[in-house]
Amino acid sequence: MSGHIPIHLNVNGQVHELSLDPRVTLLDCLREHLGLTGTKKGCDQGACGACTVIADGERINSCLTPAVQCDGMEIVTIEAMASHELGAKVQDAFLAYDGLQCGYCTSGQICSSVAMLAEHRDGRPSAVTEDLAGPAPLTDVEVRERMAGNLCRCGAYNGIVAAIRKVARP
Amino acid sequence: MNVAARGFSLAMRAVGKVSGLLPDGRHDPLSQAAGEIGRDVDRLDGPAKVSGGIQYTADRVPERLAYAVTVPSAIAKGRIAAIDSSRALAASGVVLVMTHENAPPMKPTGAYATLRAPVGAAAMSLPIMNTDRVFWHGQPVAVVVAETQEQAEHAARLVEVRYAAEPAVLAMSDEAAHTPVHSVLEESKTVVGAPHAALADAAVVVRGVYTTPPEHHNALELHATVAAWDGDDLTVHDTSQYPYGVKEMLAKKFGLPPERVHVLAPYIGGGFGGKTTAWPHVALTVAAARLAGRPVKLVLSRAHTFHMTGGRAPTRSRITLAADAGGRLTAIVHDALSTCTTDEFAEAAIVPSRHLYACPNLAVHQRVVRVDRIQNAFFRGPGVTPGSFALESAMDELACRLGLDPLELRLRNEPGRDPVSGHRFTSRHLREAYRLGAEAFHWDERAPVPRATRDGHWLVGQGMAAAINPDAVLTAAVRLRLHADGTITIHSSTNELGAGTSTAQTQAAAQRLGVPMNRIRFLQGDSDVARTRIPGASAATTTLASAIWNARDRLVRELLALAKGTGSPLAGRRPGELETRDEGLFTMDGRGETYRRILERAGRDHVEVTGRSAVPYQTIKRGTSTYGAHFAEVRVDEDTGEVRVSRWVGAFDGGRIVSPKQAASQMRGGIIQGIGMALMEETLLDERSGRIVNASLAEYHIPTHADVPDIEVHFVDLPDPQTPLGAKGIGELGIVGVAAAIANAIHHATGRRVRDLPITPDQLL
Numbered sequence: 001m002s003g004h005i006p007i008h009l010n011v012n013g014q015v016h017e018l019s020l021d022p023r024v025t026l027l028d029c030l031r032e033h034l035g036l037t038g039t040k041k042g043c044d045q046g047a048c049g050a051c052t053v054i055a056d057g058e059r060i061n062s063c064l065t066p067a068v069q070c071d072g073m074e075i076v077t078i079e080a081m082a083s084h085e086l087g088a089k090v091q092d093a094f095l096a097y098d099g100l101q102c103g104y105c106t107s108g109q110i111c112s113s114v115a116m117l118a119e120h121r122d123g124r125p126s127a128v129t130e131d132l133a134g135p136a137p138l139t140d141v142e143v144r145e146r147m148a149g150n151l152c153r154c155g156a157y158n159g160i161v162a163a164i165r166k167v168a169r170p
Numbered sequence: 171m172n173v174a175a176r177g178f179s180l181a182m183r184a185v186g187k188v189s190g191l192l193p194d195g196r197h198d199p200l201s202q203a204a205g206e207i208g209r210d211v212d213r214l215d216g217p218a219k220v221s222g223g224i225q226y227t228a229d230r231v232p233e234r235l236a237y238a239v240t241v242p243s244a245i246a247k248g249r250i251a252a253i254d255s256s257r258a259l260a261a262s263g264v265v266l267v268m269t270h271e272n273a274p275p276m277k278p279t280g281a282y283a284t285l286r287a288p289v290g291a292a293a294m295s296l297p298i299m300n301t302d303r304v305f306w307h308g309q310p311v312a313v314v315v316a317e318t319q320e321q322a323e324h325a326a327r328l329v330e331v332r333y334a335a336e337p338a339v340l341a342m343s344d345e346a347a348h349t350p351v352h353s354v355l356e357e358s359k360t361v362v363g364a365p366h367a368a369l370a371d372a373a374v375v376v377r378g379v380y381t382t383p384p385e386h387h388n389a390l391e392l393h394a395t396v397a398a399w400d401g402d403d404l405t406v407h408d409t410s411q412y413p414y415g416v417k418e419m420l421a422k423k424f425g426l427p428p429e430r431v432h433v434l435a436p437y438i439g440g441g442f443g444g445k446t447t448a449w450p451h452v453a454l455t456v457a458a459a460r461l462a463g464r465p466v467k468l469v470l471s472r473a474h475t476f477h478m479t480g481g482r483a484p485t486r487s488r489i490t491l492a493a494d495a496g497g498r499l500t501a502i503v504h505d506a507l508s509t510c511t512t513d514e515f516a517e518a519a520i521v522p523s524r525h526l527y528a529c530p531n532l533a534v535h536q537r538v539v540r541v542d543r544i545q546n547a548f549f550r551g552p553g554v555t556p557g558s559f560a561l562e563s564a565m566d567e568l569a570c571r572l573g574l575d576p577l578e579l580r581l582r583n584e585p586g587r588d589p590v591s592g593h594r595f596t597s598r599h600l601r602e603a604y605r606l607g608a609e610a611f612h613w614d615e616r617a618p619v620p621r622a623t624r625d626g627h628w629l630v631g632q633g634m635a636a637a638i639n640p641d642a643v644l645t646a647a648v649r650l651r652l653h654a655d656g657t658i659t660i661h662s663s664t665n666e667l668g669a670g671t672s673t674a675q676t677q678a679a680a681q682r683l684g685v686p687m688n689r690i691r692f693l694q695g696d697s698d699v700a701r702t703r704i705p706g707a708s709a710a711t712t713t714l715a716s717a718i719w720n721a722r723d724r725l726v727r728e729l730l731a732l733a734k735g736t737g738s739p740l741a742g743r744r745p746g747e748l749e750t751r752d753e754g755l756f757t758m759d760g761r762g763e764t765y766r767r768i769l770e771r772a773g774r775d776h777v778e779v780t781g782r783s784a785v786p787y788q789t790i791k792r793g794t795s796t797y798g799a800h801f802a803e804v805r806v807d808e809d810t811g812e813v814r815v816s817r818w819v820g821a822f823d824g825g826r827i828v829s830p831k832q833a834a835s836q837m838r839g840g841i842i843q844g845i846g847m848a849l850m851e852e853t854l855l856d857e858r859s860g861r862i863v864n865a866s867l868a869e870y871h872i873p874t875h876a877d878v879p880d881i882e883v884h885f886v887d888l889p890d891p892q893t894p895l896g897a898k899g900i901g902e903l904g905i906v907g908v909a910a911a912i913a914n915a916i917h918h919a920t921g922r923r924v925r926d927l928p929i930t931p932d933q934l935l
Contacts (some may be wrong), residue, residue, distance in 0.1 A: 023320040032319065037229035038222020040439070042390040043472040047867035050390055078222035091220040095212050098835045102668025103219030104391040104439030110220060140880075148876040151867065153390045153440050154668045155842030156835060157878045 007071040011036065012080035022068050026060075027051045029067035030077060038078040038107045042151070049150035052108035052115075053077050059115035061149075078107035086167070087114050093163035101154030109150045113164050116146045120168075138168045174351040175358050182357050185790065186591050194892055195596065195788030198719065201826055201889035201896025205681040208887070210831040214673045214692075215437070215666060224437045227407045228394040228469045235396075236265050238458050238468035239322040240451060241312035241329045242477045243304045246860025247338035247542045250302040250311060250331060258314055258328040263321030265462050267329060268313040273299040274457050276423040281513035282415065282447045282705070283545060285355055289703065290422060291415030293447035293480065294513050294545040299454060304333065305511075306544045307860035308477025310450055313458050315466055338542035340857045342484055342509050347537040350510070353518030354553045354640075360524065360590055363531035368501035372492030376567045379488050380560035380925045382519075382909075383852040386481035387549055388872055391439020392472060393479055395455040398465035405432045408452055411441040412705035414663045416448050417697035423453050424460075429698075436695030438667045442843070443548035446705040449479040476865035480547035481853055483508045483517040487560035491567075492531075497574045497582045499529040506557065510538045511545045519557035522906075525795060526561065526638050528585035542860060548706055550843060551902040554639050555909075559847075559927060562635035562910030566917065575618070576634055576914065577608055588793035596788050597890040599823040600636065600797040606884045607634075607821030611801035620921040628805040630816075631919025637798035637822070637907035641898045643716060643786035644709040647700030650721040651778045652729075656753055656766035657689045660718065663702035664710055665695040669901055670832030671710045677829055678715050678895055682722050684751035685765075700780065708796075708899030711828060713783050715894035721781025722750060728779055729755060729765070732772040739763060788892040796903045798822035800841070800911040806919045811931030813916060815845055818881040825890040825898035833900060834883040840904020841881055846873045848909040850928050 004019040011034060020029060027044075030036040030053070039062060042050030046064040053062045054076040081087030090113050093099070100106040120138050128145040129136045136142060143164050144157075152160070171179075200207065218224050243250075255267035276299070279292040296305050304311070312329045316322035339346065349358045369375055396407040404426060410416045413433040421428040438445060451468055459466040470478055485508045492501040506519035520534040549555070569576035584601055587594055608614070616632045617623055623630040649661040660679055666672045672692045680687040704710050726745045733740040739761045740748070748755045748762065756762030769777065788794060803817035820841055827833045850871040854864045864870045889896025909927055916934070917923050924933050 021318065021320050023324075024318075028319060031229070032231065035231070036222075037225065037231075040226075040390070041228065041392065041469070043867045045472065045866060045868065047472075048390060082221055094220050095216045098213065098216075098831055100213070100216065100219050100668075101670070101832075101835055101839060102389070102391065102438065102440040102666075103215070103224055104226065104389075104668075106219050107222045144875040144878070148874040151390065151872060151874060153388055153442070153843075153872060154835075155839030155873070155878070157842065157873075157875050158838055158880055159835060161875065161880075 005068045007068050009070055010074045012077060020067050022066060024067045025063050026065040026067045026070050027062040030062065036077055036079055040104055040107055042105065049112060050105050050108040052112045052150060054111055054115050059112050078111060081110055086117060089167050090114055090163065093166045097159040097162040097166065099159035099163040100156050105150060105152045109152065109160055112147060112150045117168060171349045171359055175349045178352045179357045189791040192787040192791045194791065196784065197891060198894050198896060200681060203681065206677040206687055207681050207828050207895060208826065208830060209677065211673060211677060211829065213670055213832055214676060226391060226437055226439050227396060227409045228392065230396045230407050232396065232398055232465040234464045236315045236317060236462055236464055236466050237319045237322045238313050238315045238455060238466050239326040240310040240474060240478060241314065241326050242308040242474065243311045245304055245333045245335045246307040246340060248304050248333050248335040250304065251334045252332040253312065254330040257330065258325040261321065261325040261328055263317040264325045265315040265317065268458050268461055269311065270299050270302055274460055276300055276453050276457060277425065279419050279422050281545065283513050283515035289415065290419035291410065291412045291448040292419045293449045296512060298450040306542055308544065308862065310454060310478055313454050315458050315462050338860055340541055340543065340860050342486065342507060342539050347507055347539045350514050350516040350536060350538045353516045353520060353536040356521060356524065358536040361533045362590060365501040365503050365531040365533040368531040369490060369492050372500050373495040374568065374571050375490060375492045376564060376571055377490045378564050378567060378925055379486065380563055382485045382556035382559055382927045384481055384484045384855060385549065385847060385851045386476055386853050386870060387442040387444030388867065388870065389440030389442055389444055392469050393445065393449065393451065393475055394469040395452050396465065396467045397456040397459040399459055402426060403430050404456065406456060407434050409438055409445050410435045410448060411438060411445040411667060413665065413695060413697035414702045415705060416452060419448055420453065420456060424456065433697035434695055435665045438665055441667045442550045443706050444479055446548045451478055472867060473865040476853065476862045480545045482549035483510065483546035485517050485519045485556040487519045487557065489560050489564040491564050493568060493572060497572050497579050499527055499583050501531040502529045504534045506536050508538055509541045509543065509546060511540060511543065513545055514538065515546055517546060517556060518553035519560055521553040522557045522561050522638050524590045525588060525793065526636060527583040527589065529589055532589060550840065551639055551906045554906050558635065558637065558907045559909040562907050563913050563925060566633065566914040567923065577604060577613060580604065580636055591793065593792050596792045596794045596892040597825065598797060599886045599888055602886045603797055603799045603821040603823045606886065607799040607801050607819050610882055610884060611819040613801055620918050627808050629808055629919040630803065630805050631915045632803045633911050633914025633918050634799060634801045635907035635910035635914060637800060637903055639708065639796050639903045639906050641789065641794040641796050642707040642709045643783065643789055644704050644707060644713045645783055646702040646704055646713045646717045647780055647782045648714065648717045648721055649699055649778060649780050650725060651776050652725060652765055653776050654769050656764060658683060658685060659691045659693060661693045661696065661699045662714060663697050663699045664704050664714060669710065669836055670829055673832060674711055674829040675714050679718050682718055682750065685753050708901035711897050711899055712894045715897065716783035717781045719894055720784065721779050724779040724781060725777065726750065726755060728777050729768050732774065733768055736771045738768065738771055796824045796898045796900055798903055798907065800907050802911040802915045804912060804915040804919055806916060806934060811934035813849055813929060815912065816879055818879060820881065820904065821884040822900065822903060823886040824900035824903060825893055826896035827885045827887050828895055828897050830885065836901060837883045837904040838881045840902065841908050842873050842878055844905040844908020845877060847927060848912040848929055852928050
């Protein structure tokens, strides 16, 4: 179609050649064009985190990201978490600690947790990290700060923090 | 007081007088039995939820789907003088533009909010898009349908509307107030004893005015509808807490026999009352699909969930409490005001003052003001949630004035019977909840005076409050099918909002039928199963349990009929002799056989029965409520006024707890919404234009991970002798009293009493 832009997108290890309206967000591309509806839309403006996916290893709000900007990128969504070593552990821990209720924010919480654990392992500080020099321990305060971009209206926060605690400090 | 309100009061009193003649609730033998009930289990839909495998409404993509976007009105009241769709229609990909000029007729329906029959799901009675009238700012005035979401969003901005505005009533004022017919089905005005004389004689009197702002539910899942016509058959996926009510509403609006309308809503991404009623976009999506001749999906944007779905109405409570020198209440006077629309529904803040404390003299009066805003909605603990902020703050003020510990004040005023009706309670273990909570919190270590604890620039304080929520058993039926392999499927028209309903019901049904949990499949969300009226009211657990209990009894009779004349050891047995256990029917002395064997002998592939919930006489005859106690610690930054909630213990009497792991999560969820209510949530309305100015999650703040401490939850866990499973509904209870506990803790930390929510830093500087 005129005005459409061809892109090459690797989603969960599968390569897609797409031609997209440049207004299509990565979120709507996943949901409406690729049938990957596990990623959710909660606000469409980067305020809730329900749409969090991992793009080239970084967690991003897919609702704020035009799909055409992701040309050549590797995207990992909730649908691939079971085959992701850390992802599967996080999923199991969410279940065990009841880190979910309605389930709508869960995909974003899990993708965010997985990327957040990697960020922490890489020594990246958060706004509450006191000592920027050394590796900060992943305290509950750190987890809560680092996960603050993922809203849960049912209020499963305690279970989510407990799940992350379990994965980070088994 | 008007005639209707007086009539309602007289009817309530008449029911109260004769209710003693009603039978009690039937004692459920399961209420004390050990087994699956009361066991911690992982949520059964959890594996699908953690892998993105659940299909919510907006995830549906039927063949030939078109996408719809609504256009909100830009005035609060008046008329559409002209509407021009030509630019939108010319835009790329646009299928149609629906306005009041071309929308199919939709018959008006009563509003659910009034709680008057017929109780279909319609949120309001207003004829949206069948009239040129505008009733509130943000009302849908056009629906644009296009091939893609992006095209529809673009074209929606091209619809040009010219308005003839009229003056609108937007503020809550005393002048225009009237007494509503009822206050969440209770009397709007009650006087017991001689409250004003008691005030004159009291040793101590406290007075205060407490306000709560408009709030929106903000479930993370956006409201969505996917509608598809097939001739005169209509299939609708909808984010509804009440699929059966949506079916009834759509059948009426579009003149269809109900059996042609199929509403599906198995999984909902949070509701909290915001999806109890069907907001106008539901019928508009159906109308647009009819015009388009193809399936249409409409997902409200986050902004439009503020404009096109209602929230909690604001409240203002004037409370006067009087007590004798010993701390016994001698008078409660509570005058409350809230807003409503054409369809009257009071956010009845007076409700907790009617039931929480023993007091010989009481005067409560609820009033409402009709405003030109969107219909106000049910929101977790309607009435009791804002009302408890007022009452429980006032109780704290009274305790301070008396120099009495606030917990001790409450213990001295714990009633033996309902203070207004004089009825006995089915059960009330609030004292036990106080004890459990206070012990876990170490309440006895709290400093007796405010502003006693400091940690650097943080002032630290502890506060508490009581919680109460009326318990309801509503109407439901389930279809239970026993298969030849001995497995059981239970179909219900309720749905899974995240409360854990499907898990709790599977636990209870397994024990009821004597089979392991993995032999039961609980299926939900199909409006066609049976008339099921559980739109909210924390009523799913007990209502479904009652229906499944009835299904179990019918199944036993059905199986005995099958066994008749066969060589079965069950032949000739009566239902009362048999227990459902070990995957079959057995007598006390062990004679009987498995379900599988019964069906095998009869040569049957399956047996199906329908079970209906019993009439809840006990809730009419007696006071049936749930109770709780919150204990909170806050830290207040002396320099910035920032409040951090640092510690929380909640202890609750919700009868027997069916699924403790999920019940605890649900209580935490309520407490966290209460933290939001106390410290940050407010829908800001420009009272000149009627426009909501913070219609986004960036500007309407809800609690994040960083705002929430570890929350300790305890249950009294004693069965109610008169309810199914001995359980009571706890979905709403958790939020009640939370805002007061925080306000009381802030007072204890700082010496500053804040009576207006939310308690933002500017109020503490």
